[in-house]
Amino acid sequence: MNQRLLWGVGRQSLRRRLLTTLLVPLMVLLLLNSLITYVGALIYANHVHDENLIDDTLILVQMMATESPDGRVAPQAQFLLEYEPEGHNYFSVFSARRGLVAGNPALRPPGGLFADGDEPQLYDIQIEQHALRAASIQMTNPRDPGDQLEVTVGETLRDRHQEARQILLLSIPAQTLLIFAAFLLVWMGVRTGLRQLDPLTAQIANREHDLAPIGDANVPVEILPLTRTIDGLFARLRSMLALHERFIADAAHQLRTPLAGLSVHAERAQASSDPETIADALNHIQRLIHRANRTSSQLLALTRAQTAEHETGDTEQLDLAMLIPELVGQRVHEALAAGIDLGYDGPAGPLWIEGDRHRLQEMLDNLIDNGLRYAGRGKLMTVMLTREGTDICMAVEDNGPGVPPAWFERLGERFFRVPGSEEEGSGLGLAIVQRIAEWHGAKVRYFAASGKGGLRVEIAFPSAKPASA
Incomplete structure (x- = not known):
């Protein structure tokens, strides 16, 4: 060897x-x-x-x-x-x-x-x-x-x-022997002490798919920080595996209907020689493909948002008074195509928070998508920024049909859609908003738009001092 x-x-x-x-x-x-x-x-x-x-x-x-x-x-x-x-x-x-x-x-x-x-x-x-x-x-x-x-x-x-x-020379052998005996005792003690790790090593080695905590029982005090760190790792792994399993279940649940519809309309197009029937089937196929694409994109976005709850991430100081108008401006052409008047209302001074620009953009995009989908043509939608004490409040308000107050508590749940809604949707947009807000330490609130009908969604962020301060 x-x-x-x-x-x-x-x-x-x-x-x-x-x-x-x-x-x-x-x-x-x-x-x-x-x-x-x-x-x-x-x-x-x-x-x-x-x-x-x-x-x-x-x-x-x-x-x-x-x-x-x-x-x-x-x-x-x-x-x-x-x-x-x-x-x-x-x-x-x-x-x-x-x-x-x-x-x-x-x-x-x-x-x-x-x-x-x-x-x-x-x-x-x-x-x-x-x-x-x-x-x-x-x-x-x-x-x-x-x-x-x-x-x-x-x-x-x-x-x-x-x-x-002479006295020193006479004492050195005895002292050396004593030191050697002490070192031998220490060696035996270290060897015996390290053997205390063998049961713990065997316990972990015998696990295959068990991510349950090791616990503090029968663990030496000196090893507790290590075992507790391993328990923390197991907890994060359990959470990640739960997210993956949930994603697979959600994807199977949400994509089953569009895929079944695709199969039905593809068979219709193959079985018919009528151009109108084929065109109608292809239109349905195109709509179902768009729905499947949107659903899969939102499932991935929700998974990222849920994963981010367990990560600290890199944050930076952001001035919402500059960032939000820029992000709203990027969606104006889509609002015009949907027949909705999209606007912004906010103060001129800076409004600083600690956050992540990309997650904030994903949050705002989902809020605007929600309004574009459910408000209806000819409606108004406004993104607003205000300061409320020590918080910075971002609100998205429209004058569409709105949501009955009885359902406010369930908004933000995965796959929840208000009963009676005729628009297609996955019920994931507000769930993504909720998770991203929690990652920023913000609170999401739902109200009926005052005097206009429609829905008002508010996100209250804790404010931060500007970087120059």
């Missing part, structure tokens, strides 16, 4: 990412712990060596008081004081009257060191490019009570650092 396929090179691994994320902090923790151990060991070594340094100073003082009648240090004692296996230690004895009595002349305590008492004082000093730690004490010369002696013992810092390093 290809090694790349075997190891999944190029594919992200959650387990590897988790372990890497944990391993790096563990290594940093090991380094930090080693640093802390070394600093702690150095502090401890300094403390022990400082105590030993004080003891050596006190021993030298005692020796000066009991075993050195002339104030000098015996060669054997001097050797012991200065001996260090890999270096050199220092001591000095200074007399206030005679100066250096014994030891290294460079080892002198700083001035003011003995201001706080007669206890041995510790300090750092540099001699011959060596850093030293020294302890000094003042004593009365036992051979000359009027004389003061300064007794100092100093040592290099090498032993202190060496002992701290």
Whole structure:
């Protein structure tokens, strides 16, 4: 098997990412712990060596008081004081009257060191490019009570650092073993934790056409955002599938009659040799084809409008006072052909909303189509814009036969047509208007046209601030 396929090179691994994320902090923790151990060991070594340094100073003082009648240090004692296996230690004895009595002349305590008492004082000093730690004490010369002696013992810092390093080297294996054990436990925990996803994976994998929600039962808290996102996706898929099924059912329902009529009139034309009968059949076929085309177009428009309810879409700021007159002007020639006087009435100032130009055009086209189809020749139809508080109201009004108020609540339902209407239609125009209005957050209202008869359809849009603001 290809090694790349075997190891999944190029594919992200959650387990590897988790372990890497944990391993790096563990290594940093090991380094930090080693640093802390070394600093702690150095502090401890300094403390022990400082105590030993004080003891050596006190021993030298005692020796000066009991075993050195002339104030000098015996060669054997001097050797012991200065001996260090890999270096050199220092001591000095200074007399206030005679100066250096014994030891290294460079080892002198700083001035003011003995201001706080007669206890041995510790300090750092540099001699011959060596850093030293020294302890000094003042004593009365036992051979000359009027004389003061300064007794100092100093040592290099090498032993202190060496002992701290030894402690560190002794602790590193134990710390490494501890970190390795912690990493092994983390690896086992990650492995066990990821296995909690196996039942969920199997549950989803066993589904074929089931889009029911996964739900929150038996789902770890950390996975809930993922499962809820999947449930949201399932909900959108169910909605889309329902729309598709509804479209297929609607298309079958609405196209069945025109297709059956086409078949009947085609058979009439084939079976007859009378030119008038053939011409009448062809006229019926042409009318049925036009009806089928319009029905299919409106079914597609309704499906798009229903799909848009589940989408945010891209909106822009639109000035209805400029857009609506332009769209109305595009339909004037059709209104003239239908014998209807189509006009516009609106303010001169801008009326801003957040919307989609193409959906608004489809909404207005369906409202105008509805008026052209049902108002009748010789009638008036007016598209109006007004401001109502914080809303922008667009209204389409005609003085045709109108709709009885009892049916207002059902206007906007799919395939609903007012009983008694003689005009052909699919009952989808106002349903499309309703869906597009809902997508814009607008409200659709139906009224009887005041003083004229006919129907008035109002769409109230929430207003928006102009882009320049």
